[in-house]
Amino acid sequence: NISNVQEIFVNNDKLVTFSTDYVLHTFDTSRCGNLQKCAPNYNEPLTKIIIYDISDRELPKLEKEISVSGSYLDSRMIGDYVYVIANQYIYDDIVYPALYEDGVEKVIQAEDISYSDIKDYSYQFTTILGIDIDDGEISSETTLTGATSNIYVSQDNIYLTQYKYGGWYRTMEENEEKTYIQKISIDKLDIKSVADGEVPGNILNQFSMDEYDEHFRIATTSRTTIQNNDNSLKKEIASSSSTQNNVYVLDKNLDVVGELEGLAPGENIYSVRFMGEKAYVVTFKKVDPLFVISLEDPENPKVLGKLKIPGYSDYLHPYDENHIIGIGKDTEEAEYGDFAWYQGVKIAIFDVTDVENPIEMHKVIIGDRGTQSEALNDHKAFLFDREKELLVIPIQLYEILGEKTEGSRYGEFTFQGAHVYNINLDDGFNLKGRITHVTPEEELKAGYYYDYNSQIRRSLYMDETLYTISNNRIKANDLDSENLEEIKNIELLHEEQKYYVDEGIASRGVLSE
DSSP states (O other), rough: OOOTTEEEEEETTEEEEEEEEEEEEEETTTTTTSSTTTSEEEEHHHHHEEOOOOOTTTTTTEEEEEEEEEEEEEEEEEETTEEEEEEOOSSSSSSSSSEEEEEEEEEOOGGGGEEOOOSSSSEEEEEEEEEEEETTTTTEEEESSSSSEEEEEOEEEEEEEEOOOTTTTTTOSSSSOOOEEEEEETTTTTEEEEEEEEEESSSSSSGGGEETTEEEEEEEEOOOOETTTTEEEEEEEOTTEEEEEEEEOOOOTOOEEEEEEESTTTOEEEEEETTTTTTEEESSSSSEEEEEEEEESTTTEEEEEEEEESSEEEEEEEEETTTEEEEEEEEEEEESSOEEEEEEEEEEEEOOOSSTTTTEEEEEEEEEETOBBBTTGGGGGOEEETTEEEEEEEEEEEOOOOOOOOOOOEEEEEEEEOOOOOTTTTTTEEEEEEEEEOOOOHHHHSSSOOOOSSSSSSEETTTEEEEEEESSEEEEETTTSTOOOOEEEEEEOOSSOOEEEEEEEEHHHHEEE
16 A cells, blocks of 8 residues: 555666555554553554565566654665655653564664753654665664754765754743754664754754765754843844854764854845855845855855845755856835735846855746745755756746736736746746646636646656656656647546556556647
């Protein structure tokens, strides 16, 4: 049963799926730390990993099934090894995690669980599972942590992060937010916890972290607090000094060796990209400062230059070593109040050749207020290839039909699908065409409105064919043709629609030219 697949990896003739299932268990002393407090029956989340042999593409074969206690958090593939992270929350009844290999249970006992001195308000077991997908051999490391959130994985290490914050209703030794970091070394199936550390503030996502030359770099936004007369703590709200942004450099033992604090007071980090000995950080409140930061001397990070322009970037993607693509929102400063109105989706190319004076070379604004793209929140929705001069992003387009009067006005929904661009440093962005998964019949039947199942979620290319994927269908279009001529269209059916069975195999679609 792989009804809730969250990720898929393909490696030559192996396909690996990841899902979270819920299984009703009856526990005994082997699983329960205190049997008197354990419920006799427990609806346990399990992270399920299934390996298929797909050497025969028409007849894939189930090769191995592995489960581990807890909900699926994330995974990475390095060569022929897959690393999976699962979180199992701990309630009053402590239930030890377990591994299930082809149906055989192995309980992870207390003496096999590592921990650090990090204190938190609630705890969970975080299990890192390593799998050799060639022979199915597995190993694991379970550690007692707080709520594991964002992770970063290098070729040699997994970094787990936990966020803690203070406030009037919480007690902390220091009056500030913190991000705790645990470092897990990985060498094929050798997995072990090796270090932990902490930095002030909170991180945005996985791109806020990086490992380079035996150092770990991390960018955070921290919020200050004020002390009341009664010595209680209270969050400071909506103040120009309530936030600041920082970059920290830690050594291999996760001790801070370099820091750059106080960037853009009153603003928040919207995107980060580490590239070798430099970091690029975008903050935002009313305008978009792009900071270029030198990390050449790990003990003395410093700002080399910055660029202030309207809008902001939610995601930064390298074009080459001296140019960066940013995707985010255009903005319009409000006439009254200390804020800006979000407008259409903005894509820009930044030239950072002169690190002290970065410039915006090219930009394109898509639509008006209300326009969205999944690429703003998920980098996997962003397709870019420099050699092919190709950039594809999903778009939900809202446009103001008529005269635009004020920044707060929303546009009307006019299109959903993908925008396909030719991109280069000389000409910037040239819209090659648009692809939609909404059929003319669907548009006529219900009127043109946003349909989640027809929204293009991902795109990829093979040779000169561009494939776009939504819940409803997969389309193939010719990149060489002038108008992205459609080649084929596979319609995908949903659970609420009719399934039919052919020789015991459920078929979910029909191929049309």
